[in-house]
Amino acid sequence: MSSDGRLVGDAPATPTRLAEPDEGGGPDALVLAEATVAYGRVPALERVRGRVPAGRTVALIGPNGAGKSTLIRAILGLVPVVSGSITVLGETPARARREVGYVPQADTLDADFPVSVGQVVLMGRYRRIGWVRRPGAEDRAAAAAALDAVGLAHREKDRFGTLSGGQRQRVLLARAIAAAPRLLLLDEPFNGVDAVSQDALLAALAKLTATGTAVVISTHDLALAHLACDDVCLLNRHQFAFGPPAATLTPELLRATYGGAAVELGAHGVIVARP
Template sequence: MGDVAVADAALHYSGVSVGYHGTPVLTDVDLKLASGQRLALVGPNGAGKSTLIKSILGLVPLLTGTATVLGRTPTHARTLTGYVPQTDSLDADFPVTAAQVVMMGRYRRIGWWRPTRAADRRAVREALDRLGLADHAGKHFGVLSGGQRQRVLLARAIAAEPQLLLLDEPFNGVDALSQEAILSVLRQLSTAGTTLVLSTHDLTLARELADTICLLNGRQWAVGPPAETLTVDTLRRAYGGHAIEVDGGRTLLVET
């Protein structure tokens, strides 16, 4: 990451601490990502992963340091950024179809009160098709399975054609079919130049998907390629009260 010029970085954090009401949740963050890189934020519950993602969106203030996102301040880069939250505020009982949810991702392009265009409808169809949900476009969001809903939310984010895509625990409660569909699309987006930042508890998924790992727990403990960051010693230091076991080449965290 060190050889990425600041001017060319999709994400650049230097000496950053972030938090709420002047109280830091996360400190010592130094990140530099090039376009198309895949960053996994790894750490236990309460480590600050979601807070860091929200700071990239400009929703949580920086207490120290500097940050640029796509060459802009986080707030000004928000229109170029897609976001898949850990829990969506969309009411499952609200009478809206999968296609209508995905169309919400186009609103910042077309405006809330303007009619949709052919290009918007095509973007929605393509996003649903990429996630294997073309046949579910007319179904109510609330009747879909948890994995299907997560795929719809990802389709909503990619329909906006973001340069940077943020995903907060995108695989929580997701079935194997949905997980594979999501992984496939994320790899395709990265190959096409979209920068990815996702948080996850799954070390195996982080190792398989990301080319850069940021290990967090109140502060940044390590950042770099998976082979350098997801080591037993580093994980023990970052996770503190967890034991580490290595089984068949896989690193496992065991709650103590």
Template sequence: MTDIDEPAADLVRFNRATMAYDRTPALENVDGRVVAGEAVALVGPNGGGKSTLVKAVLGLVPVVAGSVTVTGRRPAAARHSVGYVPQASSLDPEFPVTARQVVLMGRYRRIGRLRRPGRRDRDAADEALALVGLTDRAKARFGTLSGGQRQRVLLARALSARPPILVLDEPFNGVDAVSQEALITALEQAKGAGTGVLVSTHDLTVAQRLCEQTCLVNRRQFAFGPTEFALTADLLRACYGGQAVELDAGRLVVTRG
């Protein structure tokens, strides 16, 4: 990939940040950063603040203490620097567009909504589809794709704009093994091109494979640092209220009980 915007030293910086809804803190004292060419896993139980932190990076949740900056600016002023990838299940699969048309939508952040996509935009869309392994499905209607394929199309849409930062909300939930591997491969290539990645996930194995850093949260920050030190059984038990266990071969999972 080429033509990525010039990144700042810290693409995203959390400086003892506290986010709130209606003045009630939802997530407190987050301190860490996302840098170019690395991925940060955002890990924690449901309701623990992962979505709140994602929304803070997008400028959709107020920061009531400390600060969050994106490429050195307030998040609301830096939205064009962020490629956001929602869960595929949040979109209407009946929307009558092809996979390629969905990916082309990502180019509007560069060309504006009033301009028609040109050759360069179509090439960028095709390149992004190739990165997620869906060149052969470019003309397929979005709603006919599997859940995993739709998630890959949404990643391609974000990649087509070539942003310095990717923010992904639970992209691995419910996807098949082939799509999971395709997503990981595409994100690794994006990192290699200098993109910073913040990915919310419950899949600790994926976090260990993909992410150099992990932010562990449950209403507050439990850890923010190298993944091998953040995803320990002790820290996971503390964060998940004693629900974390370690299985064979060092594979960490979270269970109830």
């Protein structure tokens, strides 16, 4: 048990107990209740438990192939939950999808596609207005505010493909913010991102959570999880822990999660795992 009363698990055979939100936490944006996710008959992720209250940030940590992206897809309703349940904003993932934002890795999009930065961000509004209706003044204002939130208002008319990888990632975050999500999912948003863009992404996410949006981030960056996230979910096909960074990013739990890999203390006391 952690110092604040949360429980962390030690092995996949004994999944983590449901983590309780802190005093004063908002309503749950996401509840994972013994959720097992499968592709066909093959389980990809088993018996995941935890909850993400409104306005909190959770990091999904684990080696490649651990099931982090699979869990994000399940929260989006794109992969079936074969046992247990996933509840998003009090609904099934499919019913809640309109209220959930998603930020993929920037390199999943064609940088040569002839579209401006402003047009990419405005695409986020179609989740609200539908694809038939034309964006109005309110939609354009929301897109402009989202682009400003990531520090790229001055690049609005530039072609998306001319931006650096970090800048493109910031634009994709702005697109998600423009849709005013209540839950935001990010898949490895800091991969290959320079320090300036990382700081801009973190600042924008901090502003977003301050308004009550819950955030789930898949990342390999343990230092970032320690610095910027309220809770950490350690995954490797099973769940090894769910709770605050101080209780979960320990040598013992990281060694178990990464299959016995070496761990060491970083320069600032942050635990670093080496797969």
